[in-house]
Amino acid sequence: MQPDLFDNSSAVQPQILPLPDADVTYYPGWLSADQASVIKQQLEGELDWHQDTIKIYGKLVKIPRLQAWHGDPDAQYSYSGLSMTPAPWTTTLSDLRQQLAKQCQAAFNSVLANWYRHGQDSMGMHADDEPELGKHPVIASVTLGQARPFVLMHKQSKSKSKVMLEHGSLLVMKGTTQQFYQHGIAKTARQIDDRINLTYRYIHSSIKSNNA
Numbered sequence: 001m002q003p004d005l006f007d008n009s010s011a012v013q014p015q016i017l018p019l020p021d022a023d024v025t026y027y028p029g030w031l032s033a034d035q036a037s038v039i040k041q042q043l044e045g046e047l048d049w050h051q052d053t054i055k056i057y058g059k060l061v062k063i064p065r066l067q068a069w070h071g072d073p074d075a076q077y078s079y080s081g082l083s084m085t086p087a088p089w090t091t092t093l094s095d096l097r098q099q100l101a102k103q104c105q106a107a108f109n110s111v112l113a114n115w116y117r118h119g120q121d122s123m124g125m126h127a128d129d130e131p132e133l134g135k136h137p138v139i140a141s142v143t144l145g146q147a148r149p150f151v152l153m154h155k156q157s158k159s160k161s162k163v164m165l166e167h168g169s170l171l172v173m174k175g176t177t178q179q180f181y182q183h184g185i186a187k188t189a190r191q192i193d194d195r196i197n198l199t200y201r202y203i204h205s206s207i208k209s210n211n212a
């Protein structure tokens with residue numbers, strides 16, 4: 001890694017989102033536009049991209065985006081009764097991990113990458129509240145490419161907020177955010193470019209989830 005790749009001294013001031021029961025901070029320009037473009041291109045060729053199939057009401061459907069899961073070998077998680085082992089770190093992913101650990105003062109042992117190819121790729125509303133993530137997970141989300149609105153919805157009041165996640169931005173969710181909020185990326189009919197999102201997490205692999 002070049003030493004100046006992560007010289008973020010000129011980055012824009014972080015913004016704490018004014019959300020009750022949550023702790024969400026948005027760092028626009030966490031990476032420079034050039035850094036983010038280089039990293040995006042590296043990840044496109046480097047990661048273990050695949051399109052998963054899930055069962056909805058007994059029907060197999062392809063999820064509307066590509067995904068890749070990388071991390072430490074022991075950062076296993078269980079999914080529909082299967083124990084999944086992450087693909088190994090790439091240099092790009094582990095350089096980012098190091099910077100994020102410093103920025104967030106938190107450890108990460110895995111990263112879920114999502115590649116939204118166009119406006120019809122999306123992620124449904126959900127909370128990252130699997131038992132393996134622990135009670136108050138720190139989730140660091142890096143956006144590369146097309147800006148997409150990130151929707152946060154309070155589980156009780158149903159009140160919705162949006163933050164546009166821009167190229168090179170970082171969004172950090174922690175504290176009670178997953179307990180009180182769902183989040184997602186909606187589809188759009190607009191002709192838009194592709195976007196890669198990385199969510200760095202810490203998986204406590206000794207905590208078994210219900211569907212194990």
Ligand SMILES: O=C(O)CCC(=O)C(=O)O
Pocket residue numbers: 112114123128141150165183184185197199
């Ligand atoms: O693409 C995004 O910004 C959200 C990704 C996300 O929520 C997740 O990976 O759990």
Ligand SMILES: [Fe+2]
Pocket residue numbers: 126127128183
């Ligand atoms: Fe999520």
